Amino acid sequence: MSAPTDSETPEQQVSTGCYVYGIAPADLEATSDARGVGDPPGKVSIVRHDQIAALVSDIDLGGPLGTPEDLLAHQQLLDAAASEVPVLPMRFGAVMTDPEAVKEELLAPHHDEFLAALNELGGRVEYVVKGRYVEEAILSEVLSEVPTAQELRQQLIGQPEDATRNLRIQLGEIINQAITAKRDADTAKVVEALSQFAAATAVREPTHEQDAAHVVLLAELGRQGELEQALAELGREWEGRVNLRLLGPLAPYDFVVAEAAQQ
Template sequence: MTQETGLFIYGIVPSDVEPTPDAEGVGTPPAEVTAVRHGELAALVSEIGLEEPMGRPADLTAYESLLDGTAEVAPVLPVRFGTVVTGEDAVHDLLAAHHEQFADALTEFEDRIQFTVHGRFDEQEFIGELLAGNADAAALADQVRGRPEIESREQRIRLGEMISQAVELRREAENRAMIDAVDGLVVANAPRQPSHELDAVNVAFLVGADDEEEFVRAVEEFAEQRRDLIRMRLIGPLAPYDFVSAHQLVE
């Protein structure tokens, strides 16, 4: 029995953008990526079996790699991961229905790219700093030190709550400080939800090509100032996932 297929849509690009010959799509084996064009727009797509399981780590990696690689050479509007349509006619319908919005957004993202700054507190350093500056927390730490967990459960819970609250407050401050540190070097910022209880910084930035080097230097300086307390990562360049609402139009 022949398996029914559809088209997996990765993103929207200007009509003159061509997938690279080595571009690999989702699926096993990796599917060939092609462009379906309509007017000034094109959609990057690949064929996929409608019954084929999707959402494996390799699929998400293929999706992100294709979009991030494209974003380095042309503006791209990421479409929500997992968007599959029945065929080229459906892609043409999508591009026709939202042609003006997509074209305007592509113009907006010309020569702009996303970077994400993610940092995580070093747990021992953070707790040490907290205990040194908070007498109540230090007293609780003394009360639980060396005692069985069952005997000091109440104190441990209270100490844990104090640490959690301190992390949250410090995280808000560090996110604000990160945004201030690159003020004037970015087009927009988008604070993100923490991905871990010890997250210190998690902010996406939309950066113009002319400001990219200075932006990276500013982030490196920010990280160096906090290197004993926060383990920082600069992720990018990326497609503008946090700044594009195009995916909402195809849900």
Template sequence: MTNKYIYGVTHNTADLPAPMLGIGGAPVTLVTHDRCGALVSDLPADRPLGTRDDLLSHERVLEDLARRRIPVLPFRFGAAMTGPQEIADELLAANQDAFLADLEQIRGRVELVVKGRYENDSAYLEVLREEPAVLELRERIRGVPEESSYDERLRLGEVIAQAMARKQAGDSDRLAAALSPYAEQVAPRPPAREDEVANLAFLVEQGQEDGFEQAIEELGRQWAGRVRLRLVGPLPPYDFVGSLQGRQS
């Protein structure tokens, strides 16, 4: 028996590139109902999912569509149903209004993610300059044996962590403020690293992409040697669609 693996939902008229290969090298096709279409590929019922290659294939299909500016509502990795009729009746027909509303929301728009990381010890050195309590505690325990200054060292770690959190929040707000004029929505993402300044997703109209990238370049010049910025995308709009189809980080 062959199931259908589901990558996401798009319009029934979407012009898919040929060939588009998904998990296990199977061709990606559309199962349609009325105005919606589910992006699917064959998946043997006895084939387990969950390998790194499976996840990468899932992401590759969706990112290829995003690069081609084909609007798609991305599904969480691992979605599968037993066949075309079930997909048409239980997925597309039952949720068509919500899917069409989300597709309209992202029409002509792309998701761009901006990540920032502090370079070297720039943020820590700024904390030492800007936070007198940090410098005072640091000087107080300098040369004091660890066993005799345990509480002060613990307090120093807490004060530094709090100061770094304030700095990261401020820099993330500054990044969002600089790029928001070129975006319709902004969504914060959980930081992937301790030294990450920000991890922000933006929903950007295609005509605003040049201005968005120029704003990143300008902020990069201002933060040269302090923060390294990286632009990722265009991506499927993981952060800007409804909850029916789930969200993938």
């Protein structure tokens, strides 16, 4: 299934490339205000092949790619599109030689595979739920539940810092273990509360040691209200203990997988 690797040789001279954001059905329309990556932002256009299309923009091959603006532009473009049509998002940084290459080397050879994935996706989008513990609340909880942490804390009171490094490390490790266990339990609780509204769920790695949950859902756009309501209920239950955030609708970054990559 892989395209020939030597086909770029005649294209070496060109100074622009074709940045690829994602794959969508062919009836997708580019909105005129869509801002692409690059500085100045590239104009977003659509490369179509049969029933599928790629969202692309020209990009200067001389410049670096990956500024905060680039990252935001990539995701905002895909998320906006995902609210309207099924979208298979590319990972940040996909660049091909030109629109012709996108058509001939990406869309045409994988047309049926992409089309099947788009149909399967249907009206579903991704949501991200992030929970972060409120420090005072979670530490008090741990101290009240873990006697050894409580004892160590008592021992440390009034002691000079440099004499108690090992004890403090020991205390911190116990707290970290307790929080990790709470995170696992609370993550499971988020999944349980929301999975009835989702076609699929996945758990992301925590990005902070006080993360309470980091869960992604693939859900019908039409069920967003129910999802928000269920999460708000959990938020009320956890008020003062966990701060919850809901992001979405997003393109289904966590739920696309390249079958062709199995080789």
